[in-house]
Amino acid sequence: MRPRLSVVVRSYNRLPALAELLGALLAQDHDDFEIVVIEQSTVRLPAEVARIDELAADPRVKLHRHPPLGGPGARNAGVRAAAGDLLVFIDDDDLPASRDWLRKHEANFADPSCLGVTGRFVDEHGDAKPYVNSARARRDVLSFNVLKWQRVYARTDVKKRVASLMGGNAAIRRTTLERFGLWDECTPIEDEPSLSYRIAAEKQDDEYLLFDPDVGMIRRLDVPGGMAKRTLSGPAYAKRVFTFLHNVVAHYFPVRFALLYPLYVGFVWFHVVQWIVSDSKRHVTLAQRAVGVLGFTLALPPLWAYWVVELWAKRLTTGFPTHRPMLAPRAAPTA
Numbered sequence: 001m002r003p004r005l006s007v008v009v010r011s012y013n014r015l016p017a018l019a020e021l022l023g024a025l026l027a028q029d030h031d032d033f034e035i036v037v038i039e040q041s042t043v044r045l046p047a048e049v050a051r052i053d054e055l056a057a058d059p060r061v062k063l064h065r066h067p068p069l070g071g072p073g074a075r076n077a078g079v080r081a082a083a084g085d086l087l088v089f090i091d092d093d094d095l096p097a098s099r100d101w102l103r104k105h106e107a108n109f110a111d112p113s114c115l116g117v118t119g120r121f122v123d124e125h126g127d128a129k130p131y132v133n134s135a136r137a138r139r140d141v142l143s144f145n146v147l148k149w150q151r152v153y154a155r156t157d158v159k160k161r162v163a164s165l166m167g168g169n170a171a172i173r174r175t176t177l178e179r180f181g182l183w184d185e186c187t188p189i190e191d192e193p194s195l196s197y198r199i200a201a202e203k204q205d206d207e208y209l210l211f212d213p214d215v216g217m218i219r220r221l222d223v224p225g226g227m228a229k230r231t232l233s234g235p236a237y238a239k240r241v242f243t244f245l246h247n248v249v250a251h252y253f254p255v256r257f258a259l260l261y262p263l264y265v266g267f268v269w270f271h272v273v274q275w276i277v278s279d280s281k282r283h284v285t286l287a288q289r290a291v292g293v294l295g296f297t298l299a300l301p302p303l304w305a306y307w308v309v310e311l312w313a314k315r316l317t318t319g320f321p322t323h324r325p326m327l328a329p330r331a332a333p334t335a
Contacts, residue, residue, distance in 0.1 A: 003060075005033040005102060006084030010074040011092035012040045013225035015048035018092040022055040025090075030102040036062045036082045038074045041225075071227065072183040072191035075167060076325055079174075079182060088171040093223035097122050097216030104215040105171040113206045115199060116165045116172035118142060119215030121154040130155035142166070142211050147260060147267055148249050150193050154211070155219075161208040164196035169217035177327045186247040186321030189229070189240040197252045198324065222281075230281045234296035235303055237280075238272045242307050247321050269300055 007025055011018045018039070025035050039052070056063040064081055066074070079087060088105050090096070098104070101119075108117045123130060131137040137153040142162035144150055150164050165172065167183075177195075180202060184194035199209065221230070229237065245264055250257040257264065276283045276292045283292040 002083045002085070003032050003034045004084055005030065005086045005088060005106060006082035007033060007035045007088045007090065007102070008075065008078035008082055009035060009037045009090055009092060010040075010071070010078065011037060012068065012074075012227070013043055014092040014223055015039075015041060015044065015052055017220075017223045017225070019048070019051045019055060021090070021092055021095060022052070022061065024095050026055070026058055026060065027099060028096065028102045029099045030106075033102055034060050034062055034083060036078050037064065038069070038078045038081070039063060039065050040068045040074060042068065070185060070188065070191075071167070072185045072187070072194075075191070076182045076185065079177060079327060082174075085174050086171060087174060087177070089168055090217060091168050091226075093220050093226055094168055095218040095220070097218050101215065101217070104212070108210055108212055108215075109171070109173065113204075113208060114210055115176045115203065115207050116170060117210045117212055117215065118154060118162070118164075118166040119169040119171075119211075119217055120157070120213040121169060121219040122216045123155065124218050124220045142209070144193070144196075147264060148193070148197070148253055148256070149267065149271075150190065150196075156211075157213045159210070159212050159214070162211045163200060163209065164193060165199075165209050167192045168219075169215065174327070174330075178329045181324040181326050183325070184248055184251075184321075184323050185325065186323070187240075187244040188227075190244045190248070194248050194252070194323065230279055232280075233282060234272050234276050234280075234292050235299055237275060238268055238296065238300065238303070239307060241268050241271060242304070243311075246311055248323075251321075251323055265300075265304060268304075269297065272296060 009021065022035065055061060062081065066077065069077055075089065086106060086109060088102060105117060105119065108114055131153065137156040138158040140151045141153040141156045141158065141160065142164045144163055154166060180195060180198045183191050273293050273296065276296065277289050283289045
């Protein structure tokens with residue numbers, strides 16, 4: 001018997017946090033689910049491994065250990081290992097905000113036209129007003145700007161149909177992934193939009209993605225381990241954004257990308273400067289931020305030229321990246 005629902009968990013070098021998450025998931029008030037864990041840690045302390053194995057003794061837990069697969073690669077591996085008709089995604093540094101988290105996700109799929117749902121990200125410190133401009137957040141939640149960059153605003157409070165799906169606190173039908181494919185694995189950052197691009201282009205008029213603020217997930221930003229994005233240097237973070245734009249956006253929107261290419265260069269500068277000032281854990285003091293912004297501004301033009309040459313040299317030697325990995329449909333049941 002297949003479970004109705006599979007929770008897919010990606011984990012990388014966060015075994016204590018993973019144990020906490022598994023405990024919270026096993027306590028969910030839901031009668032028919034499994035937990036599929038894609039555990040990719042490169043550091044495994046014996047006591048931490050023993051605790052994970054203890055939790056994995058529960059028959060609802062399916063533990064799969066892998067070498068590092070990357071963000072979208074791990075998510076795709078979890079989908080392929082899952083048995084449920086509905087797939088719910090959460091990473092090892094997050095927690096469900098309530099014991100009925102799974103039931104709330106599942107309830108939205110009573111409408112057969114609902115393809116996928118993203119729930120609200122709840123600040124672990126209880127920030128009651130997460131955005132300065134609440135009206136803009138409600139308007140633009142899970143949408144794309146003219147450059148096809150995802151605008152998230154997933155801490156807002158309005159339930160509405162949206163253009164994109166997040167990778168955490170998200171639920172999607174297995175049949176949706178069988179139709180539209182999985183997530184492109186050729187980017188180290190922003191690994192969610194590729195699927196949303198395809199859904200927007202190919203779905204029926206009455207089908208939709210939904211943002212539901214009643215489905216809460218506690219978002220924890222300072223758990224050690226994982227991809228450690230916020231500890232990167234400005235140029236290292238910019239290279240990840242550059243790769244996403246050239247490997248993913250340029251593939252799905254080639255004319256737009258070519259015509260607006262100078263805007264993409266300016267966008268990377270603006271986005272990374274904003275990240276240095278507001279999100280980076282490497283640039284904490286005012287002096288560190290100032291040096292980081294100035295250094296990145298001076299370094300970006302030669303770095304961009306080098307990255308373009310490097311990108312095309314790689315494509316000429318190893319080929320273009322692949323897109324739209326597929327999920328095989330289930331075989332029809334036999335009598």
